[in-house]
Amino acid sequence: MVFLGPSLSPAQAAEVLDAEYLPPVQRGDIDALLRRPEPPEVIGIVDGKFLSSLSISPKEVLNAVDRGTRVYGSSSMGALRAAECAPWGMVGIGRIFEAYATGAVDADDEVAIVFDEESGAAFSDPMVNLRFAIEAATERQVISPDSAEVFLTAAKGLYFPERTVRNTLRVIIGEVSPAEHEALTRFFADGAPDTKADDARLLLTAIREYLDRAAANPAASAA
Numbered sequence: 001m002v003f004l005g006p007s008l009s010p011a012q013a014a015e016v017l018d019a020e021y022l023p024p025v026q027r028g029d030i031d032a033l034l035r036r037p038e039p040p041e042v043i044g045i046v047d048g049k050f051l052s053s054l055s056i057s058p059k060e061v062l063n064a065v066d067r068g069t070r071v072y073g074s075s076s077m078g079a080l081r082a083a084e085c086a087p088w089g090m091v092g093i094g095r096i097f098e099a100y101a102t103g104a105v106d107a108d109d110e111v112a113i114v115f116d117e118e119s120g121a122a123f124s125d126p127m128v129n130l131r132f133a134i135e136a137a138t139e140r141q142v143i144s145p146d147s148a149e150v151f152l153t154a155a156k157g158l159y160f161p162e163r164t165v166r167n168t169l170r171v172i173i174g175e176v177s178p179a180e181h182e183a184l185t186r187f188f189a190d191g192a193p194d195t196k197a198d199d200a201r202l203l204l205t206a207i208r209e210y211l212d213r214a215a216a217n218p219a220a221s222a223a
Contacts, residue, residue, distance in 0.1 A: 001019065001020045001021075001022055001033060001040045001042075001043050001044070002017070002019050002020070002021050002022065002043075002044035002045075002046065002203075002204065002207070003022050003023070003024055003025035003029065003043075003044065003045050003046060003047060003048065003077075003078070004021050004022070004023075004024070004044075004046045004047055004200070005023060005024035005046070005047030005048075005076075005115065005120050006024075006047060006113060006115040006120050006121070006122040007046050007047050007075045007076055007196040007197055007199075007200045008046065008075075008196075008197050008200040008201065009120060012197075012201075013200070013201075013204055016201055016204040016205055016208065017204040017205070017207055017208045019044075019204075019207070023117070024046075024047035024048050024049045024077070024117075025045055025047070025048040025049070025056045025077060026048065026049040026053040026054060026055065026056060027053065027054035027055060027056055027057060027060065028054075028060075029056065030043060030056060030060045030061065030063070030064050030071075031060055031063070033064075034063070034064060034067060034069070039067070039069060040069060041069065041070065041211075041214070042069065042070045042071075042072070042207055042210065042211065043064060043069055043070070043071045043072070044071075044072045044073075044074075044078070044203050044204065044207050045061075045071065045072070045073045045074075045077060045078035045081060045082075046073075046074055046075045046076060046077075046078045046200045046203060047075070047076045047077055047078070048076065048077025048078070048080075048081075049077075050077070050108070050112070055077065056077065056081065058081060058084050058085050061073075061081050061085050061090055062085055062088050062089070062090070065085070065088060065089040065090060070091065070210065071085075071089075071090045071091065072090070072091045072092075072093055072203050072206060072207055073085075073090055073091070073092055073093065073097065073203070074092070074093040074094040074096065074097055074199040074200055074202060074203035075094060075096055075111070075195075075196045075197075075199040075200045075203070076096070076111040076126070076196060077111070078093075078097075078203065079092065079094065079096040079097040079099075079100055079111065079199070080100060080108065080111065082097050082100075082101075083097060083100035083101045086101065091206070093199060093202050093203040093206050094195075094198070094199025094200075094202045094203065095132060095195055095198070095199060096111065096128050096195060096196065096199050097199070099128065099131075105128060105131070107127075109127060109160045110126065110127045110128040110131075111126050111127075111128055111196075112126065112127075112160045113125065113126050113160065113161075113163075114160075114161045123161070123164075124160060124161050124162065124163050124164050125163055125164050125165055126163075126196060127155060127156060127160070127163060128195065128196070129193075129194060129195050129196055130151075130152065130155050130163075130165070130168070131152060132193055132195040133187075133188065133192040133193055133195075134148045134151055134152055135148075136192065136193050137184060137187050137192070140187075142180075142183050142184060142187045143176065143180045143183065143184050144180065147175075147176040147177075147180050147184075150172055150175050150176055151168060151172055151176070151184070154168050154171040154172050154175075155168040157171075158171070165188045165192075169181065169184065169185055169188075
């Protein structure tokens with residue numbers, strides 16, 4: 001089972017892993033899975049709810065780990081909980097997990113967005129995605145390091161429901177050169193990485209590989 005939402009659509013996810021895809025996780029969802037007649041061998045957490053619902057707690061995650069379920073996390077809520085629970089057996093995957101685990105980022109609003117719960121469409125951009133995109137833009141010399149810092153400071157200053165590339169680009173008009181502003185606009189339109197989606201695919205690949213190994217050698221996977 002994989003809890004998935006705006007980071008990657010179920011259709012995109014199914015191209016990587018044939019699994020049961022559930023909406024973003026909230027408090028009580030994992031406990032409900034463990035009460036099934038056949039609890040899952042593996043749980044993946046990509047997206048989760050907060051504010052409107054109680055977020056999944058580390059205690060609930062670790063209860064699943066203690067009962068023998070392998071729990072993976074990446075991208076969004078999964079990365080947050082994996083950074084907290086990795087010392088006790090949760091498996092963290094991807095660049096966003098590493099950023100939290102190392103302390104490079106530490107605020108919940110780095111992954112927070114607003115989205116339509118029915119369609120999964122995102123209405124804002126996660127700060128952590130913007131960080132990795134700007135890092136790529138700087139490496140490709142789309143903008144200077146100074147202008148990169150201007151962009152990130154402006155984005156961080158926006159309340160997360162209003163944090164979008166478009167709003168940030170509007171804020172920094174006049175603070176970066178017109179040429180860099182135009183180049184950065186093109187970069188986000190055509191070539192910016194989507195780290196949340198990339199990390200979600202890494203999680204799905206890791207689960208697929210684990211299940212393949214378990215099927216080939218059940219004794220080794222249980223060790």
